[in-house]
Amino acid sequence: MTTRLPICFTTQPRRTLRAITLATLTVLAAAGTAPVLAQQAAAPAAAASAPSVRAETAKPLQEAQEALKAGKHQEALDKLTAVEAIAGITPYERYVVGRFRLAAASGKGDTAQAMAALQGVIDTEFLPEAERRPLNEALIRLAVQHKQYAVAVQRYPVYVAAGGNSTELRELYPRLLAETGDQAGAVREFAALVKAEEAANRVPGEVLLSRLAVAQNTLKDDAGYLDTLAKLAGTTGKSDYWNELIARTAQRNGFADERLRLDLYRLKQAVGLSLPAGEVGDMAYRASQIGLPSEAQKLLDDGFNSGVLGKDANAAADRKLREAVTKAAANDRASLNDAETAARNAKDGNVPFALGMALSGAGQHDKALAVMAVGQAKGGLRQPDDALLHLGVVQVRAGKVADALGTFAQVKGSDGTADLARLWTLYLKSPARK
Known part of the structure; x- marks a missing residue:
């Protein structure tokens, strides 16, 4: 079985994510540092009921704050290291140190230290709730920029819980899950995005569907992959998707490949796939073998006229087959009237349906439909699902798309006929169908 999506999309989160610079992070970080010590000095009564720093840490913290204001980032970092060495440092003091360290490390351009400080700040109870969402978003963006995808994955649910609703990050999240090896999570989140698009009556984009297909394929979710492949074929009309979709459908267990090869x-021809010489010759041979010489003749004539046939090792055999079917088609056309009389007098619908396919192969689609209607009325069909499938094909050829859709919907066979009817329906409803 084929296991590769023909157009594979590689997850590369950094290429589309709007970046956050350390300068921006410095502004976000510094916004909460300046008032911390000033408020304590100005309002000791209020500070008594709120978290506060002790006298032994206040002075070096003030010095670090002044160094930060002056743009002396390394000096500020040194002062903060000294504060952390003071015995009995409290959780609140660690929060203040972390807040200052975040601003100083960002100002200095030390990404690793800034990210570590940022994670510590976000995780404390002292961070004002209004700041939790923007700082979480800053951390996610910074982590993605520096390929620390596991950090970004861990933080995204926290960001959402804090009210984060960036569409950009929502679309990025499943890609990060795939990047970190959580293919099941990626499938779940990509599928949710597809479902949201469909619920809004929008056609999911090719890139989104491709990413879902890649994750499903990696997870060996064959059923899900085939369903997404169908969406890709139907919405884009691209031959690569159709080719693999049809091939995978024919490989499913129970598919009567030999009987349904024609x-x-x-x-394949209907959806716009170009058949190679071997398949054109095989298709013509199969058509001629079941009494459809006109269909076979057209295939061979088109094949030789386009240069597909007559070049390889089978050229002589193809020419011989063409001569035989051309003669058979002429005889067939000459006896159509007698054949139609015999079909209408037949005891069941098998002969009328066979004649209908022969008439359609000769281009007489409306006449074919009239004869096939007689066959339906007679009943007694040996393979009723095959008959319905063929009726739908002739209706498509006659331009009666609505009738064809109704006919294909009635095909229920588990031998591949219903699969083919479903693909015909997908094609006929495709926004990409020309």
């Missing part, structure tokens, strides 16, 4: 070829 129908597979017909579907």
